[in-house]
Amino acid sequence: MWGNRKRNVRTRARPPRPIRLLNWLVPALVTLALLAGGLFWFLRDHAVFHVTMVRVYGTERVPQQELIQLAQLTRDTSLLRINVERVRARIMQHPWIRDALVRRMYPNELEVIVYERRPAAVLESGAGHVLDVEGYLLGQATAADLASLPRLAPGTSPTPGSGVRITEPTVQAGLRLLSQIRDSAFFRNTTIMRLDIMTPERFVVQTQRGKFIMGGDLTGIDEKLDLFPAVDDVLRGQTRRVEYIDISVENQIIVKTSARTTQASSRLEKRGGGSEQTH
Numbered sequence: 001m002w003g004n005r006k007r008n009v010r011t012r013a014r015p016p017r018p019i020r021l022l023n024w025l026v027p028a029l030v031t032l033a034l035l036a037g038g039l040f041w042f043l044r045d046h047a048v049f050h051v052t053m054v055r056v057y058g059t060e061r062v063p064q065q066e067l068i069q070l071a072q073l074t075r076d077t078s079l080l081r082i083n084v085e086r087v088r089a090r091i092m093q094h095p096w097i098r099d100a101l102v103r104r105m106y107p108n109e110l111e112v113i114v115y116e117r118r119p120a121a122v123l124e125s126g127a128g129h130v131l132d133v134e135g136y137l138l139g140q141a142t143a144a145d146l147a148s149l150p151r152l153a154p155g156t157s158p159t160p161g162s163g164v165r166i167t168e169p170t171v172q173a174g175l176r177l178l179s180q181i182r183d184s185a186f187f188r189n190t191t192i193m194r195l196d197i198m199t200p201e202r203f204v205v206q207t208q209r210g211k212f213i214m215g216g217d218l219t220g221i222d223e224k225l226d227l228f229p230a231v232d233d234v235l236r237g238q239t240r241r242v243e244y245i246d247i248s249v250e251n252q253i254i255v256k257t258s259a260r261t262t263q264a265s266s267r268l269e270k271r272g273g274g275s276e277q278t279h
Contacts (some may be wrong), residue, residue, distance in 0.1 A: 048107050049079045058114040062096050070094060079104050095138050095163035119145060120175060121152040133179055135166040150192040173200035173216060180218050186225035202248060215248035224253055
């Protein structure tokens with residue numbers, strides 16, 4: 001009879017809780033991402049994010065407007081559309097800019113911080129071009145540059161071009177020497193007017209205090225320069241005109257006088273802790 005039949009009821013097992021949570025969470029996250037993307041797409045060109053101010057810091061030689069034009073920034077540009085790395089790369093094309101930092105300042109400002117190269121010398125080539133300590137050509141020298149910076153005469157004629165780095169050994173050696181002697185107490189208050197590079201290891205430095213011949217190795221130069229007051233005392237009582245002072249020879253200071261004197265040169269030789277003048 002029907003009532004005596006056994007009925008087998010199968011129940012479907014529920015999935016584990018983590019699976020149920022994932023089944024709910026994944027669609028929710030996808031929906032949220034789509035909503036966020038749509039909202040960003042709508043807001044990125046909204047007028048509230050249009051650039052209204054570009055603040056430039058760190059400029060001394062380069063006009064701020066020149067950098068803004070180089071970065072190709074306009075007031076109609078949305079801050080959310082600006083690629084700061086691309087803007088930085090454009091600014092770095094300027095020969096005077098050593099480094100730059102570009103930051104978004106929400107909602108509608110852009111901040112640009114630049115670090116300019118420092119002029120170190122005027123390269124004697126044509127009308128003269130300004131060099132920094134690394135040898136980068138910064139542009140044609142102005143009247144102020146010619147009056148305040150030392151002339152660098154490498155004996156060769158590098159092809160000038162703004163933003164190009166001069167890697168010739170004579171130029172690099174001359175810049176290294178200028179950097180080193182400026183740290184010396186003797187040259188700290190002495191204007192260096194010209195640096196003639198005979199070889200990468202031998203230079204003629206013209207200053208307001210006279211002409212010096214120097215070597216590429218400046219080891220022990222401070223000890224020699226400390227003896228210059230004694231050299232001045234010796235020469236002050238004589239009617240000699242000093243042509244140059246050679247401090248490129250180890251343990252010696254050679255003073256070359258003019259041909260009008262009876263003795264063409266005198267030599268001050270450092271021995272032990274003192275010095276002796278030989279003729």
